[in-house]
Amino acid sequence: MLESLVAALSPLNLALALCGVLAGTVIGALPGLSATMAVAVLVPFTFTMDPASGLIALGAVYTGAIYGGAYAAILVNTPGTPAAIATAMDGFPMAKRGDGDLAVTLSCLASVVGGLVGALALLFLAPPLSQIALAFGPVEYFWLAIFGLSLIATLSAGHTLMGIIGGCIGLLLSTVGSAVVGGDVRYTFGQTQLLGGIPIIPAMIGLYCIPVLIDLVIRPEAHLERRSEQMAGFRLIEALGKVWCAKFNLVRSAVIGTAVGILPAAGGSVAGLVAYTEAKRTSKESDNFGKGATDGVIASEAANSATVGGGFIPTLVLGIPGTPPDAIILGALLVQGIRTGPQLFTQQGDIVYTFVIGLIIATMLMLPTGLVVGRYAFRLIISVPKTALAPGIALLTVIGSYAIEVNTVHVLMMVGLGLVGWVLARIGLQASPIVLGLILGPIAEAGFVQAWLIGGAQGNIPAMFFGRPISLAIIALTLLTLGWPFIAAWRAKRKAAGAA
Amino acid sequence: MKRLVTLAASAAVILGAAQISQAADYPTKAITYIVPYNPGGESDVTARFQESYFKDVAGQDVVIQYKPGAGGATAWAQLNGFEPDGYTVMNVNFPHAILQPSMKDVGYQTEDVKPAFVFHYTPDAILVRADSPYQTLQDLIDDAKANPGATTFSGSGTNSANHLATVRFDQMAGTKSTYIPFKGSAPSMAALLGGQVKAAMSYTTQGIKAGDQVRVLAIATEERVAAYPDVPTFKELGFDYVAGAYRGVTLPKDAPAEVRQKLSDIIGAINAKPEFRQKMEENGYVVTDIPHDKVDQFIADRRAEYASAIEALKAAN
């Protein structure tokens, strides 16, 4: 491993790491552009590089973009990847009330810690952790997706019915197209473009960015209020203080992010949510969540940065991508002749170790680059007049939805869903439940049908669904999360009764 | 009037000549090669292999793009919407391109995506986990006969090569297995390795990728595969079964015949390169040379081969 360390510190690789993180952060910070797109367009570049360097470049861009996505989430309420959804929930309210710079710095610090935890897990624990990922069969994925969906209900507390409706709309949207399991062609209205279903990233961009864009244009007031002290600094000391107070939350969220990120396909989107929900559940000021709680931003950002490292584990060891950008990086790996599999760490270990160490370096470089980019992003959003901001965002959303698969129909879908999304938001149906339903639907359904078929083959369907230890644990967790508000209220009543 | 006719005629000749010369010089710029699946799969890997030799043979670069969706159907349904100038080509898979339109209305017919050249196939192979109780194919068949429906095969997609192979296997061996579709070969293999299913109906390429973690029970080729000298073929075991997923390169059906011929020649030339063949074979791909004049026969043969299995699939739905 020592040679890998030296290799990773070579000037070329260091430069790649730095440029990658910088480029990734800038791209991720632009609303409308996503981490997936950033990685997708940069892949061809890496073919001319040697495998380790190419991987470092892609990994750095990915890390930077996940992290830059926090800026778009905080300042413009438009998460760039599924992992950043929870950041917007508290980040944007913080920005609205004038604490945008604090949120930005907090997310920077939390991301660095989260990213390090994920990368370290990748470095030292990849093979054993991937065995755990293998133990997750269709049933476990089904329950995991149900758990994720149940989080929608928890997070829309107070407007639970609306959240449920939104989630179901997302679920229905996810069934559009040709089903993987069963081959049914559903809800396509005869359009061949819809056979593949509704693509997630354009849908996300549409549902989050377009309503923001519309509001930007039709509301006379400024997007974010200026406060004169804001331009001064990073509020770094303040942020450090908050992070220290939240250290338990921070580490726990990073671990959750890594652990959930290991699960292929489901990982990225669910990780941030689970961490956020846990933080909310255990916080003394849980009512603040959703209105600008710093702990929420910390939890979400630590978790989603941890999914970078965590998501590489199934990608490298099982050949199944952990998150959408991982799928693209996987393709690049194969072109470079890297064979995924547990033997990757033994046979081509030097490449992998150089890559992971490079990833760690990139994560650490996030601290300075993030703070600097964050400051400029913040200033930019505040000072640019709407007549320039609005067209800029519009252009970015078009590019962001087109470039991933080079498909103009995706742009149309993005706009269409966006306009509908704005109308829905006005009636009270927020974007997050719909997007979550869209992402988790296929996972839940595939898991369900596969589990049903396997259970049927074994002659015992109920045992399949309810008889396996990991799924039971997930079911218990789901019930706990759903029931917690009631338990907490009951406990509070008893306390009050006891004190009286 | 006469002048007008002459003018029109010369214009037609010039335009025609331009078309022909365009076709004659094909390719004069980079070609877009669309892979209708996610990166990392067999279609992608072989396209990448071809990419590295394309410049030598054709003098132009290839730009690979991905359009995944519906097991390939989304891309194939869009094939004939592209300019038929030969600068947009697509990967096409059989049996998928025959199965999908037979089972459902997927927006295209098999004739619409006729390939210019079919350049390889990945032989079907039955894989089990290394610690599985099945040592030979007969073990699996015995177990399947003793417990109908209990043998679970994981595979990639519905109405796909793996699915078809499972149905045909059942027909041949007289068993009743349960096919569990997954979203791609990687999750299907993960299910096998995680012990979720008893076996995987997959390809030699996946077996090679998984290395020591799996045991290959049988391979659907004429002769034993170099990478697996100890693994019997289905033929040796008494089943006349030589099949797999065939992949070819296709272009919009309105492309001029000249261009189609040229594309066929280019792919054929790449196939002829010994380094290319070696790379393919090391990884489990079996190179085939079916140029565009033999493609119609190829498709007809495949249709005949799959006919009874398709009936079985339709009946089951």
Added chain:
Amino acid sequence: MELGSRTGDLIAAALALALGGYALSQTGEMSELGAVFPTTAAIVLILAALGLALRVVLRRGDGAEQQSFWSGLEWPRLIGLSITLLAWALLLKPIGFLPVAALGLLAVGITAYRERMSLKAFALHLLAATALLAGFYGLFALVLRVPLP
């Protein structure tokens, strides 16, 4: 408009009901297993819609309704922006990236226009727009070889 306002709830309930009903109606053509999820989602939608409607009915006496759905909307901008975005998406293929993007930028800028802009500011805007377009075009078409329409 505040979440929980009556008109909003009623519209949401109606929408959910309609969607659920439509989804259910289409499940007839699906295979057994394929119909499970759409059916479940549709049923939950319908139940939630009924629940919502019930809540609205039960809250009848509750205070004055807040902002109605339609207030505070600057219709010209809204319609202009929506048409611009739709046109942008639809015209990308036929007309091409650069011209459509240029028009789009202009159109969106117009919909966002509020205060008088000095000539200098206008020039800056144009400059920024050109730089942005040129930059992205160069980046994608030339450097990254992503074919723009």
